Amino acid sequence: MSYALDNLNNLTTGKMFGQRTIRPLCAASIYGIAFIKDTLIAIDQRKGFLLEINPYTDNTKVLNPHQVREFTGVTGIALCEDTLWVVRDNSVYLCKLNSLGLEHFITLPYPADGIAVWGSTIYVSCQKLGGILIFDRNTRKQITHFYAPGVGVENLAVCEDTLWVCDRTEQTVYALDRATGEIQFNVLTPFDSPTGIAIHTDENGLSNIYVAYASDEPYVRDNPNADPNYEVAYRDRTFVHKLQYHYDPEKRVALSNGYRIEMSYVEEVAPLEEIYLPTLEWHIALPSDTDRQKVVSVEPIGLPFSEQTVEGQRVAVFKFDALTPGERHVLGWKAIVEVRGIKYRITPRDVENIPELPEEFKTRYLVDNDDLAMDTGIVIRAAQDAVGTETNILRKMYNIRNYVYDQLSYGIKPYIDSPDVVLERGVGSCGEYVGVLLALCRLNGIACRTVGRYKCPAFAEHQNVPLQPDFNHVWLEFYIPGFGWLPMESNPDDLGYYSAHPTRFFMGLCWYHIEIGKGISFESLFSKGVRLTKEDISIGELAINHIRFTILDELPPQK
Structure with a gap:
């Protein structure tokens, strides 16, 4: 032969x-x-x-x-x-x-x-x-x-x-x-x-x-x-x-094939209406170092930036004495990251006797700090219906995910509604799935936070050519004391027509997920030291973002 x-x-x-x-x-x-x-x-x-x-x-x-x-x-x-x-x-x-x-x-x-x-x-x-x-x-x-x-x-x-x-x-x-x-x-x-x-x-x-x-x-x-x-x-x-795979039995985690990726995020300042913003700071989160993602290098694009650490996350800070009418800039960053697939193997039996959730986690990750409508009747009832009498934290998380998948179907919108509106409507984007999941988890005592912000187009064979994602994407992490933060996708496992939902992204992420700014805002503006809200100025009305990925090569096996 x-x-x-x-x-x-x-x-x-x-x-x-x-x-x-x-x-x-x-x-x-x-x-x-x-x-x-x-x-x-x-x-x-x-x-x-x-x-x-x-x-x-x-x-x-x-x-x-x-x-x-x-x-x-x-x-x-x-x-x-x-x-x-x-x-x-x-x-x-x-x-x-x-x-x-x-x-x-x-x-x-x-x-x-x-x-x-x-x-x-x-x-x-x-x-x-x-x-x-x-x-x-x-x-x-x-x-x-x-x-x-x-x-x-x-x-x-x-x-x-x-x-x-x-x-x-x-x-x-x-x-x-x-x-x-x-x-x-x-x-x-x-x-x-x-x-x-x-x-x-x-x-x-x-x-x-x-x-x-x-x-x-x-x-x-x-x-x-x-x-x-x-x-x-x-x-x-x-x-x-x-x-390729590497399993660590102590951490109960397996890594699989990965790629070296160049990602750039750039804002082109082009306001719909001219505006004056004195003493402006423009914050953009940078990629995170995680169990599956290693940041090799970061460099500025357009204007220089300084770095801050916000809740353990790296943030690029661009400073202006003032942003004046008619002023135009390009600002952002380019990063080289090494990213692999990851899958945790933790069972309900493993989490039967876990420690108590730390107090600082309760005040940060069990509260309504992002318009989650956790005090509305429809959200409270959903939180109760999702878990029933279940007490095991992993089964509760799994039940909440499946409940949300059964209640919602996927649809893209230009803005994000609060969980009460989304549950009433029955249709949500990835960000709205995350909002509902956060609200139901937090009402059930499960600490969780938002993660994202983009996925590299999943064309691993298209190497050394520019790739642009069609839209941004967010998912979440939930915390199990004694084990740490575990990832969970927002909506891709909601296939709709299956009686049993797959669990591929329940405690797992593929190589094309790029983790940026865990638990913090991806992008924000400060004028005179005061954070600006969407009512003050929308970044989408101030600038046009440009996102580019280039898959450089496949990583060698993990040792």
């Missing part, structure tokens, strides 16, 4: 195996994947191609030219010695790799999704059954089953004592104890829609995880027959990428 030309190309490619994204030629929708030494075997679920792929060059070969129909619709594959196992519809089949004549193994009452094989033990995932079924190869009888760790369609791989599960909806890979099904840790994948997972053993005997992805991506199509000729269309997007 080698090509002479490929072997020559292997020596001349700029990135070695494991350091590049594998983009198989002619593939439309890769689901199951497996390795034979350094050769990747993959199933194209839509076309029915069983592909042999050179991971250095993306060269592909169809292994089943006469059995394409039999392999169309296959969603999972596994290799054990010279035997290929496949999952199609409700059934599991096996065959010899050199003949590909499918032999029926078992049939499930619902569609099977993924498969992994270890010796005589067969693992089959089934979303409809909400679990992973374990069969004995010799008797074809079910031995036991594990509960599915996520809510989406799952694919499987197995290695030694670990069963690896990738969940398409959760955008997550779970490491399960192969004997008990207990989750050891889980990590966020750097891309959405993971559809396959495999283990590759390198020349040093180390096991590496590779994940396949398949989805549709929008693009601008030049259509000569249309007027105007540019139109939005969709095309297949499928590839395989190495999953």
